Amino acid sequence: MGIIHIFMKNRYAEIAIPGGPDILLTYEIPGWLSDKIRPGKRVVVPFRKTHTVGVVIKLRPDTPIERTRYISDCPDDTPVFSPAMLKLIMWLSDYYASSPGDAFRAALPGGIGVDVERIIAIRNLELDNAGLPKKAAIILELLRQHGDIPEKTLKKKVGSSGFYAALDEIISRGIAGIRLDIKKTRKPRTVAVVSTAASPAELARELDSLSTNAVKQKALLDYLLNHSEEEHIRRELSKKFGAGPVKSALDKGWIIQKDREIYRRPNIADKLSPPPPPGELTKAQNNAIKKISKSIKNKGFHSFVLWGITGSGKTEVYLNAAQKAKNKGEGVLVLVPEIALTPQLWGRFEQRFPEQVAVLHSGLRPGERFDAWRKLASGELTIAIGPRSAVFAPVKNLGLIVVDEEHETSYKQEEPPPYYNARDVAVMRASIEKCPVVLGTATPSAETYYNALEGKYELLELPERIPGAELPGVRIVDMVEEREENKNYTAFSRLLSEKLVETISKGHRAMLLLNRRGFSSYLQCPDCGYIPTCEACGVGYTYHRVDAKLRCHYCGAEIPAFDTCPECGSKDIKYRGMGTQRIEKELTEIVPPERIFRLDTDAARTHGYAKVIKEFLKNPGSVLVGTQMIAKGHDFPDVALVGVLNADIGLIIPDFRSGERIFQLLTQVSGRAGRSKIRGEVIIQTYRPDSPAIDFAVNGDVVSFFESELAARKELFYPPFGRMVRVLAHCQDPGEVRNSIFRLTRELARIDRDGNKYRLLGPASCPISKIRGEYRWHLLMKTNRLKTSVKIVKRIISNWGSKVSYKIVVDPLSLL
Template identity: 40%
Template sequence: MAVARVVIDLMLDREFDYLIPPKFAGQVRPGVRVMVPFGNGGSRSAYVVGLKEKSRFPNLKAIESVTGGRAQIPPSLLRLAQWISEYYCCAIEGAVRAMLPAAVRGGKIKHREEQFACLAAKAEHTGPELGKLTKKQRHTLETLTRLGSVPASELREAAAVGPSVVKKLAEKGWITLEKRVVGRDPFKEDIILPTKPLDLTRHQAEALATIINGVDAGEGNTVLLHGVTGSGKTEVYLQAIDHCLAKGLEAIVLVPEIALTPQTCGRFRARFGEEVSVLHSGLSDGERFDEWTKINEGRTRIVVGARSALFAPFRHLGLIVVDEEHENTYKQDEIPRYNARDVAVVRGRMEKATVVLGTATPALESYYNCELKKYTLTELPERVDDQRMPLMEVVDMAAEASLRGGAQIFSRRLEDLVKERLSNGEQTIFFLNRRGYATQFLCSDCGYVAGCDDCSISYTYHRRDQMLVCHLCGSLLPAPEICPQCGNQEVRYTGLGTEKIEAAANGAFPRAKVARMDSDTMTTKRAYQKTLAEFGAGRINILIGTQMIAKGLHFPNVTLVGIIFADLGLHLPDFRAGERTFQLLTQVAGRAGRGDRPGRVIVQTYTPFHPAIQFAMEHDFKGFYQEEMQARKILEFPPATHMILLHFRGEDEERVSEVATEFSEKLLPLLPPEVQPMGPMPAPVAKIRGKFRFQLTLRGGNVVQLVRLLRPLIVGIKGYKGVEIHADVDPRSLM
C-alpha cells in the first residue's frame, strides 16, 4: 500500500507515516483531512502533507477515514504553511491550521438548508379544480405565480398566510416544497450602488501600467504603491483587479483591521458585484463557512478581508493587494506569529502573482526593499481632482498651559477653528489613540494608583460604566469612591482618553452633535456603519475616535482634524515609536480636505520640534525616511538588519528569570559573531494576564541561518517546566 505523510492536529511539530487503504486510494492527497489512529486506542484528525511509495518505519497503521469533504488545503497553501513554520519558528501543525478557518476545520458547521416553494405543473392549467381552493389558497397561489420560486417562509409572509395553507397546497399538488442549500450572506443588509471605472490621472495610469505589466509577466513581483492620502490608490487597485478577472485570474485584497472591511468591501462590490467574498473573524461561523466554500468552489474570484483572507483557497491567483501595508495589525500575536504583508510577498512569489503594497506612509522595511531593488516603487504624489494637501499647524501645548494657567484639552486655536467650521456647516474630526476617560485612578493623599493585579499597568477609568478596566487583559473593577488603601476621599482621575474628549467637546461646543468611535462604542458592525452613515449625511458635526478613524474614511465635508495629543506613543521604549507617530499623524491628517474645500490639521503637542512631528507637518516621507534610516543603520536596528525577539513567559517570576538566563547561556556560544544579543531582561510591560515576561533580543546576522539555529531549540521543547518560550521573528513591537 502507498503511504501518506500527515501532521496530527497537535503541536508536535512532526510528520507521521500512515498506510493508505485501497478504498481511499483516489481520495487521499496532499491537503486532505483524515482520521488516523493515534496514541492508546484513540483517533486524531490529521492533514495529509505528502505521499510516498514506502516508509522506512515498520508496522505502520492505516488511515481510518477521509473527512472534511471539500475542506481541503490546496498544495500551494501547504507549501506556504511549511515556509511559515520554518521562518517564524512555529510547529508545522500551527501553520497548517492557519490555512483553514476554524468554522471549516472543525467539521461541525454544515450548509444551511431552507424549504423553497415552487409552482407544480398542475398550477399551469386553470380549470374547475381551481374553484375548489379556498380564498387564502388561491391568493397564495397567485402570490407564488408573481414571485416565482421563493423560500416558503417568504411566500407565507408575502401572502399573509400560515404554514397550514402552504402545506395544504403542496398536499393537493398545486405547489412543490423542496429543500435547497442557502448561503448565509454577510452582505444581506447592504445597499450597493454600482460604479464604473474612473478616468485616471497620469500618475495613476503609470502605477496601473506597472502593476498590469507584473501581472502579465507572471513572475511574482512586488510593487510598493506609495500614494499620498486621497491620491486614488483604491481606483488603481480596482482597475488592476479588473485586468486580472479578464485574464481568468483571482485577487485577494487585505485590509489591516476588521473595522475597515465593510467599507472596502462595499467599494469592491459596487464595481464587481457577486464576484466579491469577504473573510475575517468578525463573521459568524456559518458566514465564514459559506464564504470560504464559495471561494473554494470558484464561485467568487475576489476576496476582501483581514489577515486570514491571505489564505483564501484560490488556484489561479493573479494579484494580492495589501492596503495600508505599514500597519502593525498585519502581524499576528499568537501562533503562528506571521506578518501577513511579508507572507503575501512570499505567496505571490510562490504562485507567480503580483503583490501590491499600498500606503501613504510606507513601512521603512518596504521602502528599503525598493532601494535594494527587491520591490518596484511607483508613486502617486498628488491628490486626485486637484485637491490640495491639508495645511498642517502645530500648537505647543506647554506654551498653551503656561498662558492659560494649566494643561488644556483643546487649545484656543483649535476651539476657534471648530466654531468656525460649525458656523460654516463643515465637519471636524478629533483624534486620540487612547480609549476610556482617564488613564489613572490616583489618591492625592497616599499616592496610590489602581493597578491590575494580573498586568503591570494601571487601570483605565471608563466613566460611562463607572468601571476601572485593564486594557491588556480586560479585567474590570467598579470605580471606587474612596482610596482603597488609606480611605481618603480626595481621589483624582488623571490622563486623557476618547471618553474624556467626548465630554470636553460636549461642554465646549454645546450646539454640536458629537459622536465617538472606538472599540468601546463600536461593538457591532451595525453600530460602526450607522455612525459612519450619520457622519456622511452631516447629522454629526464632530467625530471623535482612536486609530479606527485614522485611515480609509472619505468624507468630503471634513475640513478640520484636531490631533489632541500627538506625543502619545512617541516616547515609548521602542525603536519604531517615531516611525509610528509619523505614520499616524500623516494618516489622520489625510482625513481633512478631501472635497472641494481646503483642509486644515491642528497638531497639539508638548514636543513640537521632534523630527517625526516636523516631517509630518511637511508631508515629507522621504525626509523622515532618510533621517530615520541614518539612525537605524548606526544603531543596527531593522531594516538595516534583522531582529528576533525571544519571549519567556510564566506565572513564577523567579522561575521565568532563571529559565531565560539558562536558555541564554546555552544559546549565546552558538551564535555567529555578527549577531548582537541583548538581555535577557524583563519586558517593558513586565506582566500580562498573570504571566511574567522576559525578553532576549538578537540583532544582525543572516536571519534564515539564525532561524535554523533557533527553531530546534524552541519548537516542541518541553524541558522548561512552567515557562513558555517562543520566538518573534521580525517583531513589530518590543513592548
Template identity: 35%
Template structure:
C-alpha cells in the same frame, strides 16, 4: 496497506502517520479532511498532506477514524504557504493550520466540565476564591459546560489552571465530545407539483383551493413569481419568505396547500453572500497623474513582480487599484485586496461592488464562523474571476488562480499577528502567496514602511510615486500646538487647547465635519488615590487599570479582567480615588459638553464589537448624521470622508514617546495618515496636533508633509544602530509564573545563544509590560543578517530548546519566537 501523513492543528512539529483501513483506501486524497485519534482520548480534524505505502517503524500506527470530504478542502499552494510560514515565523505547520482554517472546518474534541457528585471539601484543601466562583457556576448549571464558556461566564480569562486545580482536588469531572461548529445556511422554497404546461393539472389545483381564498391567493402569487405561465422563461425557484410577502399568507396556509399535494416545500443550502445593489460596471475616470501612474505600474511589472505605489493621502490610489483589478478579472484570474483594518472594508466594498457586483468577496474576523466557511467553500468550488477584499487572514483562502495582490496601507502594524502563533505579517505573507501563484504584487501607502521604501530605492521592488492630491487639492495645513505654553496662558480646557476648540467650531459653522484622534480607548488610563498616590493594578498583569465609564469598571487592557472601582482607597482607607488622563470615551464626553448641538460618534474597540459596528458608524458619518468622529487608531486608516475639514490629534506624545525602535516611524505614519483625512474634497483642511514637546524633529517633517526627508533621517538612524532593514530582528520570549525562574531560564538561554551567535544576541531584558496573565516575561533580541538562513537559525534555537527541555531547565516555562516584530 496505505499510510498517510496527516497535518493536525497542534503546536507539535511535523505531520503524523496514520494507516488507512481497506474500506477507505479508494476515498483518500491529498487535501481531504480526516478525523483521527490523537493522544489518549482526543480526536482532531487533520489534513492529508501526503501518502506512502511504506509503514513507519518503531511504533504502533493508528487508523484514521473517518473521512469527512469527497473533494479536497485545501489546495496544494495553501499547504505550501503554511509550511513557508511555519519555517519563516519559527512555529509549527499545525499552528498555521489552526489559524488558517475556519473553526467550522475543524471538528475536534471539546472539553466539558461537570461537578463531581461525590466531592466533599477537605479542611486541608480549601477552595480558593476563584475556584469557589467557578464551582458555584458549574453547580448552578443542569448540564456539563464547555471549558471556554465557563471562562466567559465567570470572567476568568485563564480558566485552565483553575479547572486543573479543581480536578486535582476531585471537585470536577471532565469529558471530551466531538463537536462540529459549522452550520450551513438553508432556505425554505415552495414549488408547484404541476409540471409547466400541464393545464389540466393546473385546473385541478385551482379547483382544490376554491374554498380557501388565502390558498388561492398564494397559488396565484406562486404562478406569477415562478414564471409558470411564461413560455419564454425557465421556471424560477421561489422562497417561502418571498411567497408570503407577495401574497400576504402565513406558513400555515402554505403547509395546508402542501398537505393537499398542490405544492412541495423543500430546503436548499444557499450562500450567505449576494449583492443586490446597483452595479454600474463603470471604471472610475483617472486624472492625468493617475493614468501615468497606472501605466508605470504595468511597465514596472515587466521587470519586478513587486511594486510600491507611494501616493500622498487623497491622491486617488484606490481608483488605480480598481483599474488593475478590472485588468486581472478580464484575464480570468482572481485578485486579493488586503486592508489593515476591518473598518476599511465597509467603504471599499461598496466602491468595488458598484463596479464588479457579485465578483466581490469580503472576508474578515467579524464574520461568523459559518460565514467564513461559506466563503472558503465558494472559492474552493469555483475558479471564476473574483476579487477578495479582507484583512490579513484573507491570505489563507483557497485561491485557484491568483493574478494580483494589492496590499493597501502596507506600512500598518495591524498586518502583524501578535498572538497566538503564527506571528506572521499579512503583507509579507501576501507577497509570498503572490509569488507562488505567479501573480503580481502592488504595495500602496502614503507613508511606506521604512523597510519597504528602502527595498524600493535599492531596486528590489519597483517604485511609482504620486505626489499630488486628486484634482490638485492642497495637503492640509498642520498646526503644532505647544500644550505647555497654552496651559500657562490659560488656553487649555480639559483635553483641548483653545485653538483646537476654535477649529472644531469653525468646521461646524461651515457645515463640515471633524475627526478627533486619541490613541487610548476607555474613559481614563489611570485611576489614583489623590491622598496617598495608590494606583490600582491588574492582579494578573503589570499594568495599571483603565477606567471605562459606560460599564463603571476598571479594566485591564491586556487580559480583559474587570474590577470594581473601590469606594475607599485600599492603601489609606480614605475615599480619595480619582481618574486621570483621557481616553476616547472621555474625549467624546467633553466634546459633547463643548458642542451640545453637534452629533458625535465614537469609533474604538468598545463601539465596534458587533459585526455591523464599523458599518453603522462609518455610514452615519459619511451621510452627515454625525458631525464629529472621535476615535482611536481606527480613524487613522484610509477612510474617505468628503466633508472632513478638521482633524485633531489630542495627545501626540503618547505615540512619540514609546520605548521601541519603530516608535518614530509609527508616530509619523499615524499622524500623517490621520491628517490625510482632512480636506479631501476642498482646500480648507487643517490639522491640530497637541503636544508637550513641540521641538521634537518629527513635527517639522509633519508640518511639511515631507516623507522623503523623514525617511532619510530614519534610515541613517537605523544604519547607525544596526536595525532593520539592515538586519532581521527575532525576539525570543520566555514566560514563567516564577520571576526568579524566568530570569534564570532566560539568562541560560541567552548564554547558550551567545556561544553560537556572539554579539548578535542582546538581553535578556524585561519588555515594556513584564507580566501578563500571571506570567512573568523576559525577552532576548537576535539581530540576524538579512542574507542569513532563517531555517538555520530555527535549527539552532530548536537544538537549545531540546537540550534545556531534556535537562528540565525549561520546566514550567513557555517559549516562543517573534520574527520581524512590529
C-alpha cells in the same frame, strides 16, 4: 485505473497535527481509504490518548519508521488546501518557527472545522470481567447502565486519574471499543422552495372547479397561475396563504418542493453610504494601472509599492487592476489592516463587481465564514476582502493580491502562533501563485521603503491628490507654551477650540485623534499615591466613565470604579491622563453633544463600527473623536478640520520603531482632511514640537524621514539591515523565568562566541513585565542568518523540561 494504482502505492501519509509537535507525523493509509487520501485533505487520526484532525501534506510509498498507526477516517471529499496553499503554509511554518499543525490551524477559519467525538461503544458485556481494576469495573458498570457513552462524559463521571489505563483494560478484554462520531462544524443552509408542477391550463381548470368557500386555496392557485415561471419559498407562501392550502397543493401535485441553498453573507450594504462615483484618472494613476496590468497579463510574480499621498486615489488603482485580472478570468485578494476598514472597501468593490465579493474576518458569524470560504473555493465568488487572516482565502486562479496600508502593524499576528506578518505572507503567496502583489501606502514601512530603494520592489508613485482635492495646511501648537502663556490646562488649545467652532458653524466635519481609549489613563489618590493596578498584569487600570469601570487593556479584567481610596480612605480621587471618553465629555463645552460621535474599540463593540460611521456621515457639522482607528484609510467627505490632541503618545515607548509609527500615524490622520473641494486644516498639539518624527510629518516629507531613520538603523544593525528575532520567556514564578532566560543567553553566547551568526541584546524584563499573572523577560537577536539562529534557539529550549514557556517571534513589530 492508473490514478488509483499510483495512490495505492503510497501506503503512508505525512500529516500536520494542530497543537502537535514541530514535525510531520507519519500514518499508514488503510486499504479502504487508499483512493480517498490526497494532499490538502483533512483526516482523523489517533494522537496520543485521543483522536484529532490533521492535514495530509504529502504521500509516500514507504517509511523508515517501524511502527505506525492507521488513519481513522477522511471527512473531506475534495482537498481543503490547494498545492500552492500547502507550499505557502509549510513555508510559513518554517520561516516563523511554528509547528506545521499550528500553521494550518491559522489558515483555516472558524466555522470550517471538523469535530471528532470518541464514543465508548459496547461490544460484549458477557465477556470475563474477573479481576478488573476498580476504575475499570466502574466503567463497566456505567456501560451496563447507560449503553454507549461519549468518552468525555465517561471521563467526567469516573475522574481523570487513571482513566485511560482503565479504559485500555476494558478495550483489551473486548468488552468495549471506540467508535468515532465525526461531524463538520457547519453545513450549507437550505430553504424549502416550491415551483409549479401543473401546466397553466391545468391550474386554471382546478381554479374553476374549487368551491367559493375555498378562499385561500383559490387565492393560492390564482397566485401560482400568475407566477408560474418562478420559484417560491414555501415558508413565505404559507405565511401568505396558510400552511394547509400549500400542503394541499403539494399533495395534489400542483406544485413540487426542493431544497435550495442560501448564501449567508454579512449585512453590510445598509450600514454604508453609497461610494462616490469614479472620477477621471490622473496621469500617475494611469501609469500605475498600466504597469500592474502588464504584470497581470504576463502572469508572473512582481512586487509593486504603490506609494501615494493621502487622497491620491490608490483605491481606484486597486479597482482598475482588479478589473484587468477579472477580464482574464482570474481572482483577486485584497487585504486591509483592520476589520473596521473592510465595509468601506467592500462597498467600493461591490459597486464595481456586484455579487462577486466575499468578506472574510473573525467578526462574521460561523455560517457566513463557511459560505464565503466555500464559494471562493468553488469559484462562485472571485474576490476576497478581509484583514490579516484573509491572506489564506481560497481564491481560485489567483491573478492579483493587494495589501492596503501595508505599513500597519496590525498585519502582524500576536496570539496565538504562528506569529506571521500577513503582508510578507502575501508577497510569498504571490511568488508561489505567480501573480503580482501591490503594497499600497501613503507612509511605507522602513522595510518596504528599503526594498523599493534596492530594486526588490518596483515603486509606483502617486504624488498628487485627485483633481478637486488639495493637501491640508498643517499647524503645530506647543502645549507647553499654551499652558504657560494662556494658562490653558484643558485638552483643547485655544486655536483648536476656535477652529472647531468655526468648522461646525459652517456645516463642515471635524475629526479629533487621541490614541488612548477610556476616560482617564488611570486613577490616583493624591494623599497616599495609591494607583489601582491589575494584579495579573502589573499595569494600571484605565477608567471607563460609560460603565464606571476600571479595566485592564491587556487581560480584560475589570473592577468597579471607586470614590474612596481603599488604602487610606481619602475621598479626593483624581483622574490622571485622558482617554477618548473624557475628550468626548470635555468637547461638549465647545460643541453640542448631539454633534459628537466617538469611535474606539469600546464604541465599536457596543454600537458597531459601521453604525457610528454612518451616523457621523449623516450629520453635517459633526465631530468624530477616536483612536488610531479613525486614522486609517477612510475617505470621509467634507472633513475640514483634523485635530491631533497629543502627538507625543507613542514617542516614549521603548521601541526602535516608535518614531516611524508616530510619523505614519500623524501623516495618515492629517490625510483625512481636505478630501473634497474644501482644502482642510490640521492642528497638531504637542509638548515636543522639536521631535524629528513630528517635524517630518508636518511637512509630509517621507524621503527625508527615511534618510534619517535608515541611517540610524544601519549603524545599529536594526531591520531592514539585519533580521530580528525576539525570544520571550514567561512564567508565573519571577525567579524561574529570569534564571531560564539568562541560562539561554549564556548558552547562545557560548555557541557563537565570535558573533558570526547573531548579536544578542539583553536579556531584560519586558516593558510590560507581567500579563495574565505571568512574568515576562525577553532576549533580542540581530542576525543575517535567520534560519540558523532560530534552529539554535529551538534546539536549546526543546531539551529543557522547565516550567518556563518560550515564544520565538521572527520579525517582531512590538517589543512590549
